[in-house]
Amino acid sequence: MSNGYTTLCDDFYLDMYINTELDLPTQRETILAFFERIQKQFPSMCSFYRRDNNEYCLEEDRNSGRYRWITLETDRIGSGVVNPANFEDAYSQDRLALELVPYMLGVNHLDIDSLDVTFAMDFDCAGSHDEIIAEALLAQSAFSCLLDLPSARPIGFSPSVVIALSDDYRTQARISVESKTSVLENGKQNYKSDEAISLSFTIRQYPSSTEKFDALKSFENQCRLAEELMDEKIFPNFVQPLSSVIAQKRLK
Numbered sequence: 047m048s049n050g051y052t053t054l055c056d057d058f059y060l061d062m063y064i065n066t067e068l069d070l071p072t073q074r075e076t077i078l079a080f081f082e083r084i085q086k087q088f089p090s091m092c093s094f095y096r097r098d099n100n101e102y103c104l105e106e107d108r109n110s111g112r113y114r115w116i117t118l119e120t121d122r123i124g125s126g127v128v129n130p131a132n133f134e135d136a137y138s139q140d141r142l143a144l145e146l147v148p149y150m151l152g153v154n155h156l157d158i159d160s161l162d163v164t165f166a167m168d169f170d171c172a173g174s175h176d177e178i179i180a181e182a183l184l185a186q187s188a189f190s191c192l193l194d195l196p197s198a199r200p201i202g203f204s205p206s207v208v209i210a211l212s213d214d215y216r217t218q219a220r221i222s223v224e225s226k227t228s229v230l231e232n233g234k235q236n237y238k239s240d241e242a243i244s245l246s247f248t249i250r251q252y253p254s255s256t257e258k259f260d261a262l263k264s265f266e267n268q269c270r271l272a273e274e275l276m277d278e279k280i281f282p283n284f285v286q287p288l289s290s291v292i293a294q295k296r297l298k
Contacts, residue, residue, distance in 0.1 A: 051165075051167065051276075051285075052129060054167075054281075054285050054286065054289040055167035055168060055169055055245075055285070055289070056168050056169060056170040056242060057111075057128060057129060057167065057168040057242070058128075058129055058130070058165075058166070058167055058168075059126060059127075059128055059129075059164070059165070059166040059167070059168075060126060060127055060130055060133065060136040060137075060164070060165060060166075061124065061125070061126035061162075061163075061164040061166065062124070062125045062126065062136075062140040062143070062144075062161070062162065062163055062164070062265065063122055063123070063124050063125075063161070063162040063164070064122065064123040064124075064143070064144070064147060064153065064158060064161055064261070065121065065122050065158070065159040065160045065161070065162065066121045066122065066123070066153055066157050066158060066159055067121070067156075067157050067158070067159050068121070068157055069120055069121055070118055070119070070120065070121060070122075070123070070151055070153070071151055071152060072100070076150070076151065077102055077118060079150060080118070080146065080150045080151060081094060081102070081104045081116065083146055083150065084104060084116050084139075084142065084143070084146070085104065087139075087142055088106075088114055088139065090106050090107075090114075091104050091105060091106050091114055091115075091116070092106070092107075093105050093106065093107065099120075100120075101117060101118065101119045101120070102117065102118045103115060103116070103117045103118075104116045104117075108128075111128070111129055112127075112128060112129040112130070112131070113127070113128050114126070114127050114128075114139055115127075115128070116139075116143065118151075121159075123143060123147060123151070123153070125139055125140045125143045127139060133269070133273070137269060140265065141262065141265070144261050144262050144265055145262070155253065155258050155259040155260070155261070158253055158259055158261060159252070159253075160250050160251060160252045160253075161250070161251045161261060161264055161265060161268065162248050162249070162250050162251075163248065163249045163265065163268040163269055163272050164246060164247065164248040164249075165246075165247045165248075165272055165276055165280075166244065166245065166246040166247070167244070167245045167246075167285065168242035168243070168244055168245075169242055169243040169244075169245070169288055169289065169292055170242045171242070171243060171292045171295060171296075172295070172296075173295055174199075174200075174201075174225075174227050175203075175225035175226055175227040175241075175243050176199075176200040176201050176202060176203040176204075176225045176227055177199065177200055177203075178243065178288070178291050178292060178295065179200070179203040179204070179205070179223055179225055179243065179288070180193065180200040180203045181291050182287040182288045182290070182291040183205065183223065183284065183287060183288070184200075184203065184205070201227075202225075203225055204222070204223060204224045204225045205222070205223055206220070206221070206222035206223075207220070207221055207222075208220045211249075211271070214254070215252075216251065216252040216253070216254060217249070217250075217251055217252075217271075218249070218250045218251075218252075219247070219248065219249055219250075219275065220246070220247070220248045220250065221245075221246070221247050221280065221284065222244075222245070222246050223243065223244070223245050223246075223284065223288070224243065224244040224245075224246070225243060226241035226242065226243065226244070227241075243288065243292075245280075245284060245285065245288065247272065247275070247276060247280050249268040249271050249272045249275075251264045251267075251268055
């Protein structure tokens, strides 16, 4: 499936996170061997570095605006593609990571706390992010009545909701929209133009308490579910209203 999501946002991210119960290995040979195996499959991933908190990252050159990345954190493995040409472009990398971690990092089904598949978008815009979010998403809600008060203006609108998608609560969805405008900025006429409103939609799966967790099988199901909900719920009710309000602001 091609990625048409970028038509309504400025940057699109498709990420996967394996959250572990135990800390990941820190041995030099283990870390390098894992990233070398990733690089063998994706030779253009040549930028390797360690962050200040001893997290490790391998990624492609960011200058093109489209790039892959893999990270090893203390108790989390991340895999993602920024502005992928299509979903499979990202999924193939995620599957490789899921196939490698049991053998190269010792992460088996017992060690997986949860598995996340995240679709995220950035919307570049000038002006107060809080006002844009309030107008796009909350104008018809109960919260809008507070804006009828004299001199009332939204200065902290970053809604976030988590819902269970299964009877056992182990399949969950989280939608969040984050404003990057600070309270101090809201009192000024000029706002930062280098920050974006961020929308994030995550399908999280916790292992069952009655059967062995199959990470690859769960990943495929989470991707399918994420795509369906993005198309049926997130796009018409979150993405399009945000995009429309931002477009109107730009015309003024």
